[in-house]
Amino acid sequence: xxxxxGPPRLTIVGAGPAGLAAALAAAGRGxxxxxxxxxxxxxxxxxxxxxxxxxARRPQALHHQWRTWQRLSDGLAREVAAGxxxxxxxxxxxxxxxxxxGSGRFTVHALVGPEQEKxxxxxxxxxxxxxxxxxxxxxxxxWTLPGVVTAGGAQAMLKGTLAVSGRxxxxxxxxxxxxxxxxxxxxxxxxxxxxxxxxxxAALVRRTGALTRRxxxxxxxxxxxxxxxxxxxxxxxxxTVVEAHGDDRVEAxxxxxxDAEGRVRGGxxxxxxxxxxxxxxxxxxHTDLAEALGCRIExxxxxxxxDEEQRTDVPGVWAAGETTGIGGAALSLAEGHIAGRSxxxxxxxxxxxxxxxxxxxxxxxxxxxFFGAIDAVYVPxxxxxxxxxxxxxxxxxxxxxxGAVREAVGELGAADVRTVxxxxxxxxxxxxxxxxxxxxxxxxxxxxxxARRPFALPVPLGVLSRAGESGEDDxxxxxx
Amino acid sequence: xNPLELARAEPGPAFTVTLxxxxxxxxxxxxxxxxxxxxxxxSWRTTRGAGRPRGIFCGIGxxxxxxxxxxxxxxxxxxxxPVRPGDAIRTQExxxxxx
Ligand SMILES: Cc1cc2nc3c(=O)[nH]c(=O)nc-3n(C[C@H](O)[C@H](O)[C@H](O)COP(=O)(O)OP(=O)(O)OC[C@H]3O[C@@H](n4cnc5c(N)ncnc54)[C@H](O)[C@@H]3O)c2cc1C
Ligand code: FES
Numbered sequence: 052x053x054x055x056x057g058p059p060r061l062t063i064v065g066a067g068p069a070g071l072a073a074a075l076a077a078a079g080r081g082x083x084x085x086x087x088x089x090x091x092x093x094x095x096x097x098x099x100x101x102x103x104x105x106x107a108r109r110p111q112a113l114h115h116q117w118r119t120w121q122r123l124s125d126g127l128a129r130e131v132a133a134g135x136x137x138x139x140x141x142x143x144x145x146x147x148x149x150x151x152x153g154s155g156r157f158t159v160h161a162l163v164g165p166e167q168e169k170x171x172x173x174x175x176x177x178x179x180x181x182x183x184x185x186x187x188x189x190x191x192x193x194w195t196l197p198g199v200v201t202a203g204g205a206q207a208m209l210k211g212t213l214a215v216s217g218r219x220x221x222x223x224x225x226x227x228x229x230x231x232x233x234x235x236x237x238x239x240x241x242x243x244x245x246x247x248x249x250x251x252x253a254a255l256v257r258r259t260g261a262l263t264r265r266x267x268x269x270x271x272x273x274x275x276x277x278x279x280x281x282x283x284x285x286x287x288x289x290x291t292v293v294e295a296h297g298d299d300r301v302e303a304x305x306x307x308x309x310d311a312e313g314r315v316r317g318g319x320x321x322x323x324x325x326x327x328x329x330x331x332x333x334x335x336x337h338t339d340l341a342e343a344l345g346c347r348i349e350x351x352x353x354x355x356x357x358d359e360e361q362r363t364d365v366p367g368v369w370a371a372g373e374t375t376g377i378g379g380a381a382l383s384l385a386e387g388h389i390a391g392r393s394x395x396x397x398x399x400x401x402x403x404x405x406x407x408x409x410x411x412x413x414x415x416x417x418x419x420x421f422f423g424a425i426d427a428v429y430v431p432x433x434x435x436x437x438x439x440x441x442x443x444x445x446x447x448x449x450x451x452x453x454g455a456v457r458e459a460v461g462e463l464g465a466a467d468v469r470t471v472x473x474x475x476x477x478x479x480x481x482x483x484x485x486x487x488x489x490x491x492x493x494x495x496x497x498x499x500x501x502a503r504r505p506f507a508l509p510v511p512l513g514v515l516s517r518a519g520e521s522g523e524d525d526x527x528x529x530x531x
Numbered sequence: 532x533n534p535l536e537l538a539r540a541e542p543g544p545a546f547t548v549t550l551x552x553x554x555x556x557x558x559x560x561x562x563x564x565x566x567x568x569x570x571x572x573x574s575w576r577t578t579r580g581a582g583r584p585r586g587i588f589c590g591i592g593x594x595x596x597x598x599x600x601x602x603x604x605x606x607x608x609x610x611x612x613p614v615r616p617g618d619a620i621r622t623q624e625x626x627x628x629x630x
Contacts, residue, residue: 089592091613096591102613104560107538166607185593197574197586204590208610212565213534216573216587240532299584300573447588447596450580481595486588 058083059398061391062159062173064144064340065181067095068123068380069372069387073179075126076391078135082398085173086127086136087161089143093127094120095183095372096203097380099210113210113235115271116380143167145508147178147340147368155367162514170514177367177394178344180355181387182337182507184373188224189332189435190453190490192443193295193304202232202331215241217326221304223247223292224331226429227379230275232329237282244323246284247306249291249313250429258424265421268381291432293320295328304328313433332431334377335489339507344368350498352376359412360403361390369394377426382418385411436494445494446487448480456494471495481509546616550575557614564590564597564609567620575599575609576623600627 061077063070066088078084086093092100098120101107111117130136142161150156159173186201188194198216200208202224208214219242222233233246255262262269279286289309296303308319336354346363347356354377355370357363363370371390372383388411396403405412439445441454459465459474468491471477477491478484483504484491492498535542542558548566549555557566564587567575574584576598588596590610597609602619605627 101538101540102560102562104543105535105538105558106541106543106560108541109537109539112537112539113534166604166612185591186589195583195585197584200587201589201594204587204610207590208565208568208587209534212561213538213540214561214565214568215534216568238532239534239537447585447594450578450583481598482593486594 059176060085060174061177061179061394061398062087062157062175063179063181064088064147064159065095065183065372065374066090066093066127066138066140067181067183067372067383068097068119069183069374069383069390070095070179070181071123071127072384072387073181073369073371073391073394074136075123075130076388077395078130078391080392080395080399082135082395084130084136085139085175087139087142087144087159087173089141091140093124093138093140095383096207097383098123099207101211101213105213107213112238115231119380119384139173142171142173143508144340145506145510146343147180149344149365149367157367162508162510167508177369177398179369179371179390179394180340180363180374181370181372181383181390182340182374183383184334184336184377185485186228186331187333187335187489188330188486189431189493190439190443190445190487191292191294191435192438192440193297193301194330195444195447196295196297196301197299198297198301198326199295199328199330202228202329203334205327205329206232206235209235209239213239215239215327218242219244219325220327220329221245221247221292221306221323221325222329223304223306224333225249225431226331226333227272227425228331228334230272230279232331233284234275234278234282236329237279237284241327243279243282243284244325245306246279246286247290247292248286248288249309249432251289252428254428255424258427261420261424264417268379268418268421291315291435291438292328292330293438296322301326301328309432313435315432315434315438332489333426333429334373335485336374336376337507338374339504341368341370341374342504343506346370357386359405360393360397361386362393376419376422378418378422382415382422385414385418389415436496439490439494445490446475446477446480446484448482448486449476449478451475451477451487453494456491460495460497465495467497468492468495471497483509548614548616548618548620550620551622557616557618561614562610563599563601563607563612563614563618563620566614567609575620576627577625579625582624598627599623 371386
């Protein structure tokens, strides 16, 4: 595929479990790999590391599966030293562009540095998107108060900067991520006043088939449960947060029990004082780079569609990890490994033999099945919108209330998210609807549309007008 | 136990930054948001419309709730920007361009 001399070049966006597994699989097989990531260090969300300046001598205290991380980070260091992999941290990719010169090659556009000022371009013969996901939070009265953070955000601040926002936290919402967040905060000295889960894990029992094939994952869940018990964290299942209270910051939350239909049961409200509410309702895949490349996006998720080799439907573009569907670090590793091997074979002009990655394919199948069962159980309460009062802000950026969304649907006749957006400005602010989209769709009572965001980040106009003129950055990579 | 003790952190020497002129201590390797959290500050901007306080929400650069003015540059995401000695951090009102 390459038109230039030297080995073919694979550019991987994302240095989480998926991107790193892919880099290691491809680098040993005759491919020159560049890993581009916005973070200052490799690891992604699961293996987010404390900043080097903090001098953490025991970062594993905040981690699970530390040995896997050591294998990945040692492997990365080895491949970088051997000149087969270039790691470009602090590079925020805003667009991946297919070159128009008929070469089938790509240009990855990034902004460098935490302030994202300097534009940089990376050329590639093939691209692998391993951009992971971000957290979904559904609104409730008081959710914009400072001290209310996403569960993953609390975890990211803890792992990456060793910081917590207060002394007493409530961890709430739904999904398996709440467990490591609650145990992580508790081990860091925060009093976890309650873990509030709206689903009933007993529902998992009905899906034992998919679960027992991954006994390791079940043991992991049991370990967290035991840890919460040991730390005397009160766990409330089939409960939901109804309201966060406070004036300039959260001071307490009210939680309440849910009935079998997923409605709040009257008279069950319980007020819990706290200065932090870590809340999450599952994760959403990052699909924006794939959207701009024209890759097929499946509306469940929404997530990037891939085939058995982790190829998207756009030639030369692979995807792996949570960008293709939420399923945790182990699934991301398996997908990354397969994607890296497939890309290496295809870039070398060979048709890969799936027998080469049979073990990873088996893990992928089991874990997808496992998370399918998990996903079916850990869903937000069916009637969550009934708790969202008209004056509750839904779109945090543009301060659009639930009342305005309801008015757009009821009085102005909007029948889809796009029209609601045009009428209310919900989703038109800084975050481009990433945070409010599921909420707007739920409150409007219409399905979530697959978004088409032109760029993955807000891009300064000056950068856009100069795109194509900037220098090529291949890190320490000398031209072949 | 606090997070620094848990991870047995041995950061380099602390340095000073300011928040609206008030001196705060910061550690190398921290972000602006982590420095403010460590100082007990959870909100550092007010919204354009209703003037409501905001701080960290997503913690990973997605939501833009944590915008702040650092060294006269408004709209910096506090959860991503590393703190540097002498930084002048200002709480941000609205778009940050009103001053
Ligand atoms: C905030 C958060 C915290 C989490 N914490 C935990 C936890 O503690 N335990 C747990 O079991 N699971 C956790 N998860 C779930 C986690 O997503 C998966 O377990 C796992 O990390 C997924 O691996 P991945 O390789 O697909 O993506 P990730 O690990 O998310 O890696 C994606 C990488 O891509 C980079 N990236 C994304 N977009 C761009 C771009 N446009 N330009 C450049 N780089 C980009 C990111 O910086 C990141 O490093 C968390 C998820 C989130 C969102
Ligand atoms: S907290 Fe969401 S962008 Fe900083």
